[in-house]
Amino acid sequence: MIFDIDRRDPERTALLSDGGQSVSYGILSDHIRRIGEAVPAGSLAFCLCRNVPESVIGYLGLVQNSCAPLLLDAKLDPARFAGLFSCYRPSYLWIPEDLSGSFQPYIRKEILEMDGYCLCATGQERADLNQSLALLLATSGSTGDPRLVRLSRENIMSNAAAICRYLMITQEERPITTLPMHYTYGLSIINSHLLAGACVLMTSSSYVQQPFWDFFSREKATSFGGVPYTYQILDRLHIFRGKLPSLRSCTQAGGKLPEALQRKIAVWAEGSGVKFFVMYGQTEATARMAYLPPQDCLNKPGSIGIPIPGGRFEIIDKEGNVLQQPGQTGELVYIGPNVCLGYAACREDLARGDDNRGRLLTGDIARKDEDGYYYIVGRKKRFLKIFGIRISLDECEKLLKEEYPGTEIFCGGEDNDLRIYCRDRKAAAEGAVFLADQLHQSRSAFSSFYITQIPRNEYGKILYKEFDRYVAS
Amino acid sequence: MTNLQRYNKIIKDYLGCTDEELNDEVLVYNRYPKWDSVKHMEMVAALEDKFCVMFETLDITSFSKYSLGIEILRKLGVDI
Helix, strand or coil, X not given: XXXXXXXXXXXXXXXXXXXXXXXXXXXXXXXXXXXXXXXXXXXXXXXXECCCXXXXXXXXHHHHCCCEEEEEECCCCHHHHHHHHHHHCCCEEEEEHHHCCXXXXXXXXXXXXXXXXXXXXXXXXXXXXXXXXXXXXXXXXXXXCCCEEEEEHHHHHHHHHHHHHHHCCCCCCCEECCCCCXXXXXXXXXXXXXXXXXXXXXXXXXXXXXXXXXXXXXXXXXXXXXXHHHHHHHXXXXXXXXXXXXXXXXXXXXXXXXXXXHHHHHHHHHHHCCEEEEEEECHHHCCEEXXXXXXXXXXXXXXXXXXXXXXXXXXXXXXXXXXXXXXXXXXXXXXXXXXXXXXXXXXXXXXXXXXXXXXXXXXXXXXXXXCCCEEEEEECCCEEEECCEEEEHHHHHHHXXXXXXXXXXXXXXXXXXXXXXXXXXXXXXXXXXXXXXXXXXXXXXXXXXXXXXXXXXXXXXXXXXXXXXXXXX | CCHHHHHHHHHHHHHCCCHHHCCCCCXXXXXXXXXXXXXXXXXXXXXXXXXXXXXXXXXXXXXXXXXXXXXXXXXXXXCC
16 A cells, blocks of 8 residues: 555554544555545546645545545635636545535535545546556646646655655654645655654644644644745744754755755754754655755755755756766756656646656756755746846845845846846835846846735745736835 | 724735624634735734834734734734
């Protein structure tokens, strides 16, 4: 069975919810079998996820039975759901019962019920799924893009095993959920800990709310994960001043942490006996590609670290030649068993085989140092041309932040029209001229704006395309 | 503008709710669709700016419905 769930001590707890519900490995494997018996192998299913045990049970039951579930947020906007439904036409839905009313138009028949979740048939004919396809994840949470990442069982298993190895996860671990499970990083925490036979503490409440911390201390959580924004909030909550007695490690991925904050957390972690892992990954690599060993966190700030066990990196130039020398920058390529099969943009794509063959162009521009540690310099798409000269928007943001410390400043725009957005009147008035002069470029290609709000998605990620909507008149 | 009006304006600006929705039945963290962790922290920062106060950790984590924001501000010395 997936993650050898049926070979664990059946009495041990696998999933524990903040509502007090406890699911042992024995019960978990029974439930996985039950779902398997109810759905024919090779079916496409949509799984509407919350951070509750039943979401995990449904996902595992479907994967175990060679079905391909697409994991979606249970709070997904109905119009976005409708778009995905008509695009992929799944035969089954695994949904929270309290939402079954709003999904009525899609439901032909309820097949199985399990503690607040139900399995429903939609009446859609079976899709032609590739034999290797095991799981589908969306790359962006909220936009209308129906593009999905196609993952195999080998992808899931190999990444979970690699994560277990470098994080040294044992069955004594008790990670608490801080990220949604339909998000690749949140899912990887659940996968790797189930593979280790550990107990996952599941809560839908957020770390900005008291019930989360009550659950954390009551159940003695040993680890959590977070994107940069999570750590910014935790910093604001003064978490890195105090002590969380049960905590043994924490992980960070999903973007680059400001270096000052990384240093602060690393110092706090060292003093508190907590291992702090900065990591690097993408949905296209099932989740994880690199990690920075905790002992290097202070002497390699800003680095994504080294490849995970079983994976390796190459840096290539525009022509695709591999750059061997340390310090040379180019696109980062990852090679490993966790590289996804490819994308899907329509139902027919679900029949496609392995497009990537274990090799992923990450779209990130990187370099490595003499010790073999990698650094992301910028996003390939985060460059634009000003009168023919290539300019890194990330680099521009860095320059501006140094000039206007403590201000939130973002750069976007297109070729010959670099736009600066900030929450500071002074920077909004002077930023364009400052940056143009710094880069020795014509001022006509630069403009700066004061914005009323910073557009972010549900994980706190900046939505660069939406800045123009928040420009103050 | 009274302090209560200032408070209500911030809540409405960030959560995009109507005057009728300014109550504890509707405005509950995580139940009101737009009140997520991102909006929560933005509202806290806006309230701190507007009323020149500093939310402690417990103030931030216990601000879970409409009326509790007013209670916390009162505790921090705001006449509201």
